[in-house]
Amino acid sequence: MAKTKPVIITCAVTGAIHTPSMSPYLPVTPDEIRDAALGAAEAGAAIVHLHARDPETGKPSQETALFDQFLPDIKAKSDVVINLTTGGAPTMPVEERMGPAHHFAPELASLNMGSMNFGLYEMLGRFKEFEHDWEYPYLAESDDRIFKNTFRDIAHILDACGSNDTRFELECYDINHLYTAAHFLERGLLKAPLFIQSVFGLRGGIAGHPEDFMHMKRTADRLFGGDYHWSVLGAGRNQMNLGAMSVAMGSNVRVGLEDSLWDGPGKLAASNADQVQRIRSIVEALGLRVATPDEARDMLGLKG
Ligand SMILES: C[C@H](N)CC(=O)CC(=O)O
Numbered sequence: 001m002a003k004t005k006p007v008i009i010t011c012a013v014t015g016a017i018h019t020p021s022m023s024p025y026l027p028v029t030p031d032e033i034r035d036a037a038l039g040a041a042e043a044g045a046a047i048v049h050l051h052a053r054d055p056e057t058g059k060p061s062q063e064t065a066l067f068d069q070f071l072p073d074i075k076a077k078s079d080v081v082i083n084l085t086t087g088g089a090p091t092m093p094v095e096e097r098m099g100p101a102h103h104f105a106p107e108l109a110s111l112n113m114g115s116m117n118f119g120l121y122e123m124l125g126r127f128k129e130f131e132h133d134w135e136y137p138y139l140a141e142s143d144d145r146i147f148k149n150t151f152r153d154i155a156h157i158l159d160a161c162g163s164n165d166t167r168f169e170l171e172c173y174d175i176n177h178l179y180t181a182a183h184f185l186e187r188g189l190l191k192a193p194l195f196i197q198s199v200f201g202l203r204g205g206i207a208g209h210p211e212d213f214m215h216m217k218r219t220a221d222r223l224f225g226g227d228y229h230w231s232v233l234g235a236g237r238n239q240m241n242l243g244a245m246s247v248a249m250g251s252n253v254r255v256g257l258e259d260s261l262w263d264g265p266g267k268l269a270a271s272n273a274d275q276v277q278r279i280r281s282i283v284e285a286l287g288l289r290v291a292t293p294d295e296a297r298d299m300l301g302l303k304g
């Protein structure tokens, strides 16, 4: 019987979209981000996806000096794979967004495969629940938010970071992003095996319905054959149900407070490690096992 591949768990510990006012457990300071990353690795994450924040305001920051306050510690205390954001925050220009990944030359960097209207969670059929929240600026202001990543921006990041042998977590928020990945593979700026992170449930992207899920998977299988590793990120309430579907299909999964603040209905996650532990228990309940950082390196062809 074919040996089942271990499941790669990625943990995105803080991100740029959620604000400290939304959860007291959101890591903000360099020490909090370090501890969250080490806790997630301890719980079973093979990869940690990292952003930085201004320790005073909690606002997203791509200051390399801030990353420098947690990266050396994480590397000294863990062999977890480091994945640095090139998405930064939607308001940042491409040079600012890609700064840390270009400077630190990590094994992995995230890369959004296109431009899009970048809302918070999709809320189709549930707007009434959110309507009263609308007076909160962070929800209304996301009505104007565009994340810009043109073909030229993407090519620039692929070229600049790729020349450091950094490989990419390709964030695909919709079907068209898969075709953009196929385009850059054909253009020789992307090398197989690809690491496709399908993002479900963000307002402006594809929703989190099982039909959407299967449509993304079928399209990726058609475009990339077996020469890619699929991972699934469900935003907000989609995190664990779509995560479970992904691992049940022998694929990989991303969790973390960047993507969802919850640990079960109505309960704020007290740590990133809690979410890693929850998805790990699902993986092991299915008779599968989680990948170690070195197994993830082998599977994804990372420079180590
Ligand atoms: C949905 C996630 N916020 C996607 C993300 O992690 C983008 C990035 O950092 O480049």
Ligand SMILES: [Zn+2]
Pocket: 012, 015, 016, 049, 051, 085, 087, 088, 110, 258
């Ligand atoms: Zn991110």
